[in-house]
Each structure stands twice: as structure tokens, then as C-alpha cells.
Amino acid sequence: MSYRLTKVVPVHGCSCKLPQYQLGELLDQAGMTSEFGPEVLAGPWENSSVVKIADGIAILNTLDFFTPMVDEPEIQGRIAGSNVTSDIYTLGVTKIASVLTIMAFPENMPSELAVGMLKGLGDFCREMDTPVVGGHTIRNPWPIIGGAATGIGDPEKIVYTKGAKVGDRLFLTKPLGIAPAMAAYRLRKEEEGKELLEGVPEDLVDEAVNQAITGMITSNKPVAEVMQQVPVHAATDVTGFGLKGHAANMAMLGKVDIVIDKLWVIRGTPTLTDLFGYPLLTGESKETAGGILLAVAKENADDLQSELDKRRVKHVEVGYVKEGDGTVHVVKDAKVIEA
């Protein structure tokens, strides 16, 4: 097939997100960061909005869509499904009542690619026991796929990005490095890209790409299940703002400092990032459908790890929380652990 999903867009996956500062400015100008009523427990600053509708019941809503990461439409659909549902799971909520799709369809895109993306998203959601009940599709020069998810949770048990406490240990549930791995995936299909990758062992690229795709289509639902078993002070998923950007949100909202002293990365990505100039080893590389960063009290860390192990969720302790004014510090000689 000559139409390649990743070839027709200049930015891929969560890399198409607006930078954090720009989004903040827009929301401020539009008056969308003003005070909400007491029933709104979380707004634009959170992974999902949370609105209490009755005692013991809150509705969570999120919308997430992006340009393609891969050329295989069903895998692309699965990545989109994983990404949108993750925004609910990140708050420790496992019940997603329904998902609506959003898709943009370029005039010249073969229809089987649209079918494949929708199928991948639908299959992923069904496997999470979540029905896809509708959606909206538009004509657009870039292909886009994603969805809106509605979750239902107990307001008393929801875990937010805020809430990290001094002394907490920080765990990450997927390795970093989606951007360099997927850049290699795209570049190896182009002559100039092949030239740049010359000297990089092919099996290193294979391994990085396989780990990246496997990671993106792996659901964060088991992490949400663990969050219902073990007290977690704060959580955020790691996507378009990178580990440092999402950790900075956690630090700012919790009014604490966060220290990242380990960088857990997809095997081979330090080599690739050196070639491409991505800021992976400063924790700033953009992620797509990434893992969840969890802040837990020292005394609950062993239980957390054991519950994650039970569900075969790989994880690494990447840092800790200390007193401060809301800053994130990525240690200069942070230990790099290749998955």
C-alpha cells in the first residue's frame, strides 16, 4: 500500500500536543482555568475531569486523539485505545462505561486504513470490557484517531496528580523512549534515514521498535487495579509532556519537589537518542501511551511492587519526593536502566 499513515503527517502521536506553556496561556486567555463549583473535583489540570454527581459516585471524562505513530492501522487504533483509556485508569478507576471515537479522514486515504484504525480501537476497548458506542468523523488533511472515555468511580478513592508527600517513593510502569524508537521505525523506511542509521545494529532497532509498540498497546488497567489495592498518594500517566513535564505537574500540584535519579528506558534508545538529538536522558522526550508514575509512602512500596508483580506489570523505582516549592530535578548523572 503506497499510502503510509506516518508519512503524511509531520508530527506523530503525542508529539502533536501543544507545549504545556502554550496550552496554559490559551486556557487562561479563554477563562477556562477559573474556579469551578464544589462538584468539580478535577478540571483541565488533571488527566481526566472528575465531577461528583451523587454520594459515592463521580463521572470521569477525557478526550484524547493524535496523528499516527505507526503505518499498521489496527495497531494504530490499539495505541489510540490504550492512550484514551489510560487517562481514566491513571486516576485509579477501572470502570469505563463507554468510549466514543474521533477520527479524521483525509480525502485520499484508502478506506481500509480507516476501517483498520477503528477496528483496532474497538478491539482494544472491548478487551477492556468497554463498549465503543459512537463517535464523530471529519474530513481533514491529516489522519487522526482517538476517543472520548467516560469512567465511573468513587470520589473518595480517586487518585490525583496532586497529593505526593515528602518521603514518597516514585515508581514508573513503562520504560521511556517511545519518540526515538518510533523515529527509527520511520527512518528505516527512508533512504536518508537508512543512511543516518548506518552503523546501528539492525537488531538494536528491531528490539527498540518492538518494545515501544508493545508498550504503547499495553493497557494501564492492571495499574489501576493495583491502585485500588494499595494506597497511592498521587499518579499521572507519562505522555506528551515527557517524564519531566508530568513529574513537574505532580510536584507543582503537591507543593513538593521531585527528584528523578533513575531513567528507565527502552533498550537501544540511548544509542538512538544520541543519533537523533532527542532529550531522552534529561527526561524530556515526549512519550505516547506511556506508563503511570506513582507516588507511594515508603511503608506501602513493597505492597505496591508485589501487587504490580502479581499482574506482571513491569516497573522501576525512578525517584523520590522531598520538601520543596514544586520543582522537579532530574539528577545529572541519573542511572540509565535499559529495559
Added chain:
Amino acid sequence: MSIEKLDVRGKMCPLPVAFTKRKLEAMASGQLLEVVGEGELEFDNVQRWVKQNGHEVVEASKSGGEFKLLVRK
């Protein structure tokens, strides 16, 4: 001192940054590099990488969708 040239017009991400990086690595400290490219995103990405990696953006200009950066290693 002669100015090295690099044309990254029409190159897909991350090639503009990767080629700039490779070119600068092969140059002597203090030498100048002129990068010509296109696209807002590429303009931002190359500039950000240059600054974050200890090089100097001497001049930056945009015209008709293209950009020109003069970088001192």
C-alpha cells in the same frame, strides 16, 4: 572564516536536528554553520537543540515558510 552550510528543507523529523547535530560534531569550536530549513516545528526543534547543547544561535530568520539559522559551535 568560511561558513559551513546545511540544507534540511523537506527533511522529515528528526532529520533536521540529527543532521545539524552530525554537522556540528564534525566542525571546530567557534566555527559557523548556516542551516536552511522549512516548517515552524523544525525551526523550533533545531533552535532548541542548538541552545540546549551549548551552541550559540547568532541569527535566526524566517521568510515564506523557510528559515535560516546561523549557529556558532
